Amino acid sequence: MVSIAREILLHDKLRFGITVVSLGFAIVMMVYDVGMFFGVTGDSVNLIDRAHAELWVSEEGESHLNAPSLVPDSALGKARRLDGVHQACALDYSIGNLKIGDTRQVEVIGIDPACPLFQPWQVVEGDIGELWRKDTIVVDDLALRGINLAQLRDVVELDGREMRIVAITHDNKSFSYPYVYISLQTFESVIGPPDHYSFVAVQLKPGADQGQITRRLARANSDIAVSRAQEFRLSTIMALIAQGVGMIFVIVFVGILVGMLTITLTMYTATMERLRDFAILKALGATRWKIWGIVLEQAITETAVSFGLGLAATLGVDYFVETMSGIRGRFPISVLTGCFVIMVLLAILGSLLSIRKATRVDPVMVFRA
């Protein structure tokens, strides 16, 4: 069967190409930034997701991971002694300066290497168990990027303190900085303050009453907040959005707007140029729905091709940005499918004006020269 829509599109390949590229640009704006949002927020809550803890203890008023938080170190012991608690681990968190040749900013994570809730992942070299030794450090390879100097067992400087690299990880990072891990004791002596942790994460036994344990934890410690993991995760993401990551949505909106305008304008122009053809088709017996179908098929075909191009460009841009800076996007299939559906809906909306014109054309015009 002759696809009239496809024939119209391919008849003027230059116009088709320009439309696809324009729409593809809008799609890059949308998809890349949506992917960046998921990448940025996903990386920022990695520690929370990997802890598999049900509850998080933080300083009152600071219920997210990026906030400066001080929890008395006694909260850890009190949590461990509660019925229903399987295990509890402390976490220290700060921004630091790692000197390897030049100085790079890193996120310093203080952990108990024996406590399972906070363990570095994707260890590519070395043994994280050696973190119990004084002045040792686990460094992510992102922090070593571009440097051929630092290797396992080498000595580096963290905030002026020399430490020996005992392990190297891969992909341990927030959205902006690589992680380095030191022991809680080392963290206290290098960064401080004493007698406090940043957070305590609590994992419950199966069947434990989460509400009851939450209340008990809060009663046992003053000036702390106890959050469920999902709440803590969400508030971490919301804090990130409030700090500027939310600007991504502005760019996504602009991308959607550009896409909508592009499709509306190109479809309208193309339809007006082909108005006589639609009159001919109506004279030949094409129904209104056939005309609808032709216009929609044009719009959706252009959108689909543009989406493919835009997606390829998005992945290329993401690869480039990650290579240069370590910041990467996440593009789960559900997100890509959602973006595609949005673009198709926009294409349909953007075509409505053109459809109206095409279906209302008077077929009697075929008798006019």
Place this chain on the structure above:
Amino acid sequence: MDELLSVCDVSKIYRNGATSVTAVNHVSLDVRAGEVILILGPSGSGKTTLLSIMGCLLHPTHGEVLVGGQNVNQLSDGELSRLRREQIGFVFQSFNLLDFLTARKNVEVALNLAGVRGRQARKRATEILCRVGLGHRLDFFSKKLSGGEKQRVSIARALANNPQVILADEPTGNLDSTAGRTVVDLMAKLACQRGSGVVIVTHDNRILDVADRVLYLSDGSLVDEVAQRPA
């Protein structure tokens, strides 16, 4: 002979505020199977308006049009579209081919609209184009065809679905005399072979001999009718 299409006391009046223009004034005519009818008249006499009404592209202000015995005034837009697809073929002065399609695909589109698809449509389109002498131009776009060739594609498209009636509006208007004659002879021959009726609206007196009947229209009214061949 059975009437394939009947126009019964049809008028078309265009109103614009207080003024009105009567484009067609109480016209009646029948089109029979195998018959070629010419409608002659000066510019503005209502020929094209009458053809539009006969082709179910325009509703008359008064009167009825019957196609295959069916009163088209009572049909919905969808039913009228179906009627045009299946029972009426159009040939236009300006050819009205789809310029983004080849000759063959222009004919295929008419078949697709009537529900004939794929290889069958392609085969029928090829057959019809070969019958009109364009077997060597199947995959040419219209801008590469001469005027006579374009009009033959238009005829092939009009005949594709074996319509009952072919309505041709000034089919020789953009052609030289030789090409015009060829086209009209072809249209009349093929249509009559299939038992279709043909109505040709024209200024061209040179093709009078093709017709079985010649009707003269003036100021929207049928003023004369000449039978050139017995019914």
